[in-house]
Each structure stands twice: as structure tokens, then as C-alpha cells.
Amino acid sequence: MLNFFKKVVIINFILILSTFIFAGEFSLGTDIYNRYVWRGTDFGNSAAIQPYLAYSEGPLEIGAWGSWSVNGAPAGNENDIYMTYTYEFMSFTITDYFFPDYTGDDQIDEFGENGGHTIELSAGLEVAGFSILAAANVAGNDPDNSKYAELGYGFYEKDDVSASVFAGVGDGFYSSDGDLAVVNIGLSVSKNKYSAAYIINPDQRTSFLTFGISL
Secondary structure, three states, rough: HHHHHHHHHHHHHHHHHHHHHHHOOEEEEEEEEEEEEEOOEOOOOEEEEEEEEEEEEOOOEEEOOOOOOOOHHHHHHHEEEEEEEEEEEEEEEEEEEEEOOOOOOOOOOOOOOOOOOEEEEEEEEEEEEEEEEEEEEEEOOOOOOOEEEEEEEEEEEEOOEEEEEEEEEEEEOOOOOOOOOOEEEEEEEEEOOEEEEEEEEEEOEEEEEEEEEEE
């Protein structure tokens, strides 16, 4: 009787999952950037190719996103999976950050402090041109549970060109000493499939100019 019940549960789960899959849609593509700068920090010191694959149904999106430095630097390798739920002007995301070295021991099956994953919970809000992001690492190989917050404002929208300014603060691995610091200030401009950003990281006393194209 128990085995029969398990089979019924499995069959129903498969049917529900199939309905979800066939009702939604897939998307895929890639971006190419001269540098991979994320939340004020450069990863890989190189141009990067950033592919993505996603599936969405209604307010739910599940996807994978990666970045690989063209010079092969291990610090530029990233292969994440995420799930986002959007409700009106708010969004909630759980992300599994994974940075493989491809040395044969990347510990993809280990989610503890000595493993290869960092789990982040984040929430975003967009209203009247303003955007707010709050994110915190809650599990994985970040014992400091680093936190990051960003405020942005879109101030220009004309002839397919949009521009926004942003400022972000972070602690833990975001800052040089682990204390809360301003780590990401900049201007972002996009037009159709092109985007560029001028970024300053006061904590690292440096700046970046990035340019990318979406394919």
C-alpha cells in the first residue's frame, strides 16, 4: 500500500512539473564584456563571455548564468543557478554561486563552509525610476555571511537610450577589511543590445569602464 502511495505521489509530481514546463517558455543567449565587474569587484582581470539559460512561467523564473574569462583565469570562472519570483514591482531571488577552477576537485557536491557554493537570498524593488537591492549570503563557503545593498535611479530614457546611476555598500568579502564600506558607485548607459558603465570602488581606490554586447 505504501509503495502504491509513493507511485501516486511521484506520478502526480511529474504531471504537475510537466504542466509547468509546457506552460512556460525558455530563453537563452550570451553577453560579451571587456571586463567582468560585479558589485564593484573585478573577476578574472579579462574580457568575459557570459551565457545564460532560463525558463519562466508567470511570476517564476529558474535559470543558469555563467561567466568565463577569455584568458582562462580561474578567478573569472562562475557558474550559477537561481530562482526568482516577481510580484508586481518586487522580486525575491535565491542564488547558488559556484566558482569552478576545473582542477578536478571543485566540490560541486559540497555545500558547507569548505565547499564550492555560496547561497544568497536577495530582494529587489523597482518603483518610480528607483531600484533597491538587498542581498545576504546565508549558507555555503562564506562564514561571514556577507551582505550587500544597492540604490539606483534611472534618470534618462530617450531614443532607445537609457541611463541610471547607482551606489552600493557591502561588508564581508565585498570590502577590503570586512567592515561595511562603499564599494560600488557608477553610471550605467544602455542602447539596444549595447551597454557601458563607469564604476568606482572607493574601498579599493580604483575604477573600471566596462562595455558589453548582448547576443
